[in-house]
Amino acid sequence: MSKEHPLSPEKVEKVFLSLAAAMLLVFLLALFYSAYAMGMHLPGRDGEINPTMVRETPPFDEPGLKQIEPGRYEAVFLGMAWAFQPREIRIPAGAEVTFITTATDVIHGFHIEGTRVNLMMIPGQIGRATYTFTEPGEHLIICHEYCGAGHHLMYATVIVE
Amino acid sequence: MSAPVVASPEGFELPESQRRVILWMVYLGFAALAIGIINGLGQALNYANIDILKYFPGMRTYYQGLTVHGVVNAIVFTFAFTNGFLALCTSRALARPLSGGLLWAVFVTMVLGTLLAGYAMATGQASVLYTFYPPLQAHWSYYLGLALLVVSTWITAVALFLGVRGWRRDNPGARIPLMAFVSVATYAMWSLASIGIAVSVVGLLLPWSLGLIAYSDPLLSRTLFWFSAHPIVYFWLLPAYVSWYVMIPRQAGGKLFSDPLTRVVFIMFLLLSIPTGFHHQYTDPGISQGMKAIHATLTFGVFFPSLVTAFSIMYALEIGGRARGGRGLLGWFAKLDWRNPALVAQILAMLSFTLGGATGLINASYNLNQAIHNTAWIPGHFHMTVGSAVTMSFMGIAYWLIPYLTRRELVGRGMAVLQSWIYFIGVLVMARGLISGGLDGMPRRTLLMEAPYSKPSWELAGMLTGLGGTLMFIGGVLFFAVLIATILFGKKIEGKQDVPFTETHIAPASSGWELNLDRLRWWFVAAVVLILIAYGPFLVEYLPGNFTSPPYRFF
Numbered sequence: 001m002s003k004e005h006p007l008s009p010e011k012v013e014k015v016f017l018s019l020a021a022a023m024l025l026v027f028l029l030a031l032f033y034s035a036y037a038m039g040m041h042l043p044g045r046d047g048e049i050n051p052t053m054v055r056e057t058p059p060f061d062e063p064g065l066k067q068i069e070p071g072r073y074e075a076v077f078l079g080m081a082w083a084f085q086p087r088e089i090r091i092p093a094g095a096e097v098t099f100i101t102t103a104t105d106v107i108h109g110f111h112i113e114g115t116r117v118n119l120m121m122i123p124g125q126i127g128r129a130t131y132t133f134t135e136p137g138e139h140l141i142i143c144h145e146y147c148g149a150g151h152h153l154m155y156a157t158v159i160v161e
Numbered sequence: 162m163s164a165p166v167v168a169s170p171e172g173f174e175l176p177e178s179q180r181r182v183i184l185w186m187v188y189l190g191f192a193a194l195a196i197g198i199i200n201g202l203g204q205a206l207n208y209a210n211i212d213i214l215k216y217f218p219g220m221r222t223y224y225q226g227l228t229v230h231g232v233v234n235a236i237v238f239t240f241a242f243t244n245g246f247l248a249l250c251t252s253r254a255l256a257r258p259l260s261g262g263l264l265w266a267v268f269v270t271m272v273l274g275t276l277l278a279g280y281a282m283a284t285g286q287a288s289v290l291y292t293f294y295p296p297l298q299a300h301w302s303y304y305l306g307l308a309l310l311v312v313s314t315w316i317t318a319v320a321l322f323l324g325v326r327g328w329r330r331d332n333p334g335a336r337i338p339l340m341a342f343v344s345v346a347t348y349a350m351w352s353l354a355s356i357g358i359a360v361s362v363v364g365l366l367l368p369w370s371l372g373l374i375a376y377s378d379p380l381l382s383r384t385l386f387w388f389s390a391h392p393i394v395y396f397w398l399l400p401a402y403v404s405w406y407v408m409i410p411r412q413a414g415g416k417l418f419s420d421p422l423t424r425v426v427f428i429m430f431l432l433l434s435i436p437t438g439f440h441h442q443y444t445d446p447g448i449s450q451g452m453k454a455i456h457a458t459l460t461f462g463v464f465f466p467s468l469v470t471a472f473s474i475m476y477a478l479e480i481g482g483r484a485r486g487g488r489g490l491l492g493w494f495a496k497l498d499w500r501n502p503a504l505v506a507q508i509l510a511m512l513s514f515t516l517g518g519a520t521g522l523i524n525a526s527y528n529l530n531q532a533i534h535n536t537a538w539i540p541g542h543f544h545m546t547v548g549s550a551v552t553m554s555f556m557g558i559a560y561w562l563i564p565y566l567t568r569r570e571l572v573g574r575g576m577a578v579l580q581s582w583i584y585f586i587g588v589l590v591m592a593r594g595l596i597s598g599g600l601d602g603m604p605r606r607t608l609l610m611e612a613p614y615s616k617p618s619w620e621l622a623g624m625l626t627g628l629g630g631t632l633m634f635i636g637g638v639l640f641f642a643v644l645i646a647t648i649l650f651g652k653k654i655e656g657k658q659d660v661p662f663t664e665t666h667i668a669p670a671s672s673g674w675e676l677n678l679d680r681l682r683w684w685f686v687a688a689v690v691l692i693l694i695a696y697g698p699f700l701v702e703y704l705p706g707n708f709t710s711p712p713y714r715f716f
Binding site: 009012013016017020021024027028031032034035040041042043044045046048050051052081082101105106107109111113114116117118119120122123124125126127128140142143144145146147148149150151152153155 | 222224227288290294296297378379380383418419422442443444445446447448449450453454457458461462464465468469472476522526527528529530531532534535536601602604605606607608609611612613614616666702707709710711713715716
């Protein structure tokens, strides 16, 4: 059988496995480069909160968009069954927005489609994500975690002007 | 050089009562699959804006059907089939029966668990999906049922471990037969992995659903869930790998490449399956980026044994194809026995798994995950892994296992081959729909046909999902037609039968470093150490937790 092979299976094995390991390593290095050199971060530990007292706890006592300085905004979002608060924000193109999120009841999702803003809204946890909207247009904010019978009704909109 | 993967290649007859209990486990698994794919059709058609769920008796909401779909397919079907199949593999490999009492206890526990969880789901008191994230709260019978299903795998593990221990006592110094080794390694991994879900369900959620504990900690329960629920995908997959390693080479007319390499692969799964759970929680606040990066690295590590598997399988298939007259670089592939339904189902399963693996690597890819997390991409991915690589492999195994267990010849071999192709094409079409929709933001687990929002690109994605899901359903119906026809009308098989195990090209050594591969206790301890490294810092920092969420029943 082995006569039909130009290489012995043992040799092919070594080449195949080395290439496989090298491929994984290159992918991994590229990912960490994008995270740590280019600043595309995942959410981390950004604070805890008592989910039954969200509306009394700053900054969640005032959901909505707030300008911090020219071109920089903070958007405080609450997830609840089955709506986001606020339901819509309007920002100028080129603005850098930091989203600060939590949930008042069950787990919700916070995905701004067309961007890499993708956060779980977990009761008890505060989420943060920063994104710069360069192009004018509309993005849906979709609750992408099942949160009960009305889950599919839950969305909001980002309008970039 | 060739060596068998079992202790007594000349033959071993399973005691009749064990044959029967294993058969009943497999029946339970496929009965669950039947219910699961009926619900699956409803889910797929939702994406195409076609509502058939309203015709389902007792079905109140889409999410109730989705819960049933997940639980019966991903938990009852896989657990029941695997408990039976790997008990058979172990028993045959060691040429000794396992404890019959334990095997019946496995079956009874599974039936009880299925009935309890089934009651809660059927009455609409558990529409929390199969991920059951608190603070959505289901009826207590749902959690108890799931716990019993996990316990059934533990009883199986005990039966397997006792079998191997007894065999080693009777055969001092001998290498564990490969087919038993891979089966036991699978259960060693899952026994350790299932601790997370057991702590969460039995320690937190069950008392919480009974009102004994007032609050839950959603992040902690999610973390415990994913501690078990990433390795669960390997618990689904490894029985298929067992078949691909120790049976497919024989069925293709080839040989398994290497005994030691196969053991290394299963040890790598034992070590690396578990400390990877945070890659399901990349978008969770409350877990540090550093811990997520460690889990990302280990997840890339656990991809490696699957690449080794790809090598071993291609070797076996190529040897088989060339022995049948295949020539040239790829001619051997066409020469494989494309009329053997057991082989065809599993080759197609492997092909869809290449895409499932590639999309899985993307999911694991740290910040890249933000592009697709919780979009329809995810079910697109896992229907090419558990939904086809595993399911089609189990169907392929059934094409020899059901005749073996019932002593009846397979009826409708041609239809069985056709069934595999229809299911395979269906899953590719459906995954194409889900993946393209997901890349454009289409969410998973959502009753899209009633959502007030939509995007133009989701229309084609949804139609493909509905079309592919329908094809999968037809493929599934044909599978059950073959199965039922075999059970009822198959010609009685006279004389001896055996499990189709292979021989290996590189045999196990009887001395040297390879002996360490059989020291499963060491590897188990090493796995525990890796888990402590991967989860310890988070738990030390996070505990005692944030138990402040009251329960909600929004369904």
